[in-house]
Amino acid sequence: MTEGPLVIIGGHEDKEGERAILKAVAERIVGGKLVLATMASRAPEGYYETYSQAFAGLPVGELVELYVQDRAEAHDPDKLAVLDGAAGVFFSGGDQLRISSQVGDTPIEARIREIWRTGGLLAGTSAGASVMSDTMLVRGASAETHRIGDLQMAPGLGLVRDMIIDQHFAERGRIGRLLGAVAESPRVLGVGIDEDTAVILEGEAFCVIGSGAVYIVDAEGVTASNVADAKPERALSMTDVKLHVLSSGDRFDLAARRPRSAPLS
Numbered sequence: 223m224t225e226g227p228l229v230i231i232g233g234h235e236d237k238e239g240e241r242a243i244l245k246a247v248a249e250r251i252v253g254g255k256l257v258l259a260t261m262a263s264r265a266p267e268g269y270y271e272t273y274s275q276a277f278a279g280l281p282v283g284e285l286v287e288l289y290v291q292d293r294a295e296a297h298d299p300d301k302l303a304v305l306d307g308a309a310g311v312f313f314s315g316g317d318q319l320r321i322s323s324q325v326g327d328t329p330i331e332a333r334i335r336e337i338w339r340t341g342g343l344l345a346g347t348s349a350g351a352s353v354m355s356d357t358m359l360v361r362g363a364s365a366e367t368h369r370i371g372d373l374q375m376a377p378g379l380g381l382v383r384d385m386i387i388d389q390h391f392a393e394r395g396r397i398g399r400l401l402g403a404v405a406e407s408p409r410v411l412g413v414g415i416d417e418d419t420a421v422i423l424e425g426e427a428f429c430v431i432g433s434g435a436v437y438i439v440d441a442e443g444v445t446a447s448n449v450a451d452a453k454p455e456r457a458l459s460m461t462d463v464k465l466h467v468l469s470s471g472d473r474f475d476l477a478a479r480r481p482r483s484a485p486l487s
Contacts, residue, residue, distance in 0.1 A: 232420065256286075266287075365398075367458070382423065385410055385412075397437065412440075438467075440463070
């Protein structure tokens with residue numbers, strides 16, 4: 223079996239204009255059933271109506287909502303049945319800890335993984351993007367220099383390995399906290415995604431779509447960092463860190479940790 227595509231969105235995707243990202247989602251489920259998973263929000267009212275209008279006229283055969291109020295509901299056969307026949311699952315925004323803590327290691331997560339592992343699409347926006355990595359950013363100051371000890375990270379769903387994903391990236395000035403995350407774990411790539419921007423991950427590479435940029439922070443070649451030795455609250459220092467900035471049509475090879483020169487066809 224071939225794993226399906228992952229559409230990882232930086233938040234606030236266009237829902238009324240060209241809808242490039244939502245079109246990419248719809249085109250990859252070939253008119254099939256799409257499950258809108260809204261459990262990241264404590265108040266999901268209105269999400270279904272918003273996305274129902276946003277996907278109107280696009281090749282989505284059926285849009286249904288899956289909401290899990292608490293972890294016990296993730297074991298409810300009626301909740302699980304919502305995923306029957308799904309061609310894809312779309313995680314909406316909110317709090318990524320609600321997704322991982324409510325459905326992690328439950329029948330709901332197992333069924334979602336089964337959909338993906340048998341070729342189905344998984345998409346996530348904002349919190350739904352961050353939760354796809356094996357280690358996810360949960361808290362950290364935005365729009366300022368990273369301070370040692372400021373970050374809170376937690377296990378995600380582990381759909382993407384060796385990558386930490388941050389969202390609303392340029393809009394909220396999150397370069398500092400992404401640098402802090404990769405300083406703590408240089409083997410992983412830091413991927414910051416702007417609003418109305420997404421990476422579509424298929425196999426060992428992803429392409430960029432949308433109106434913004436994707437920032438890739440690679441600390442593999444870092445020669446010095448104070449992250450382990452500095453006192454809490456001290457500003458991070460790190461030398462020889464590599465940064466790539468990609469926009470729509472650009473591609474990135476995860477195995478080589480390099481952008482691909484060939485344009486998106």
